Amino acid sequence: MNETINTILNHRSIRAFKDEPLTDEQISLIVQSAQAAATSSYLQVYSIIGVKDPAKKKKLAELAGDQEYVEKNGHFFVFCADLHRHKLAVEMEGLSEKDIEETVESTEKFMVGTIDATLAAQNAVLAAESMGLGICYIGGLRNRLDEVVKVLNTPDRVIPLFGLCVGVPDQDPGKKQRLPMENVYHVDEYQHDDELFKKQLASYNEDISAYYRERTQGKRTHTWTEIIAGKMTKPVRMYMKEFLKSVKIPLK
Template sequence: MNQVIEGLLSHRSIRKFTDEKLTQEQIYTIVKSAQQASSSSNVMAYSIIGITDQKLKNELYKVSGQKHVKNNAHMFVFCGDLHRINQLASSEEKASIKENMESTEQFIVATIDAALAAQNASVAAESMGLGICYIGSLRNDINRVNELLGLPEHVIPLFGLITGYPDHKPDIKPRLPLEAIYHENKYKSYDEQYPLIEAYDNEMKSYYEHRSSNTKVDTWSDQMIRKYSKPTRMDVTPFVKSKKLNKR
């Protein structure tokens, strides 16, 4: 097993960081690594906003409610971005690209491009001995984040990625069995998946009961039912459409 795979298999989200800051070289290396991710037709339909202003971090913390959003060495916000492409077009061309620009397909392209870039950034950061944590909770108030970052039409904040030197070493959270995720040639029936999920629930119950901090009694299945029983971030849909994305 090589070092890259070892690093991937030992990933854990870090939520406590030392006070040590990242150098400009480290930041640029992470961004350059992100840029080398695969991109649909080389559209590169994303932008990365580095958050260095502590006051801005504090405001983003108010949205997310997660302390590590304000206490970290560096924060990146990954945005789906078709604004650049739209700006390339003349006023006449804008009319001709409008339907395609506002389609679900191009929204998916922007989302995937940003996610691929972010994962490259994460692997690069962890290879430097840094810890990372994705921050989807920026979408708790997506309109406020949009306002704070001054995002134009065709640009939406998707998630944050915080980095820094770890100040704790949490346990590695188990994942679903490979056989539940990997389907060969056709999708497995739920009856085939159920025993795997049941085994995973037992593993997760043991993990939560015995991990080094924040112990509790819970299972993955129970978590998922609770999560999807309560509608959340329902303002994201009208927000995305207001930015002239995913309208068609």
């Protein structure tokens, strides 16, 4: 096993960081690594906002659900789907925003921006972890995006998708086991043996329950399917479609 694969397989989310800011060199290398990711048709439909201002970090931590580690980390990145740059590009070629409206407001281009930003973020994560740093993705920024865009001063057609805490770890959490490979990887076509899937999930439940039991000294023994049932029956962020319309991404 090579060093890169070892880094990938040893990933874990870190939620406590030492009070050590990232250096400018570390930030630059992480961003350069993000930019080296694959991008659909060379469109590069994303931007990254690095948040250093303590007041902004504190506000973002509050908006993300009072997650303290959004405020207290080595550096906080926000990954955005960004079609604003493309409006500027076509203006430079003598076209107007009206000429590209149908394209930039399509569901496809929103998906491209989301995928591009996610690919870039995962490259950033691998770069950070290869330097011995820890990371934690923050989807909670989408709890109150109307406020997040004000904090970050993003223009129309720019959507903050998620945050990324990076820093020197101040904890060593256990590694969470992933789903059985057989439950995720299909050969040639999707496999429809639901009873086999449930049998695999039942075995996985035992492993996850043991993980939580050991991590919490018996205070928590949830299985994976219990967690999923709880989350899937509670709709969240149902305002998102209307919000996307407000920033000119109406998903045609």
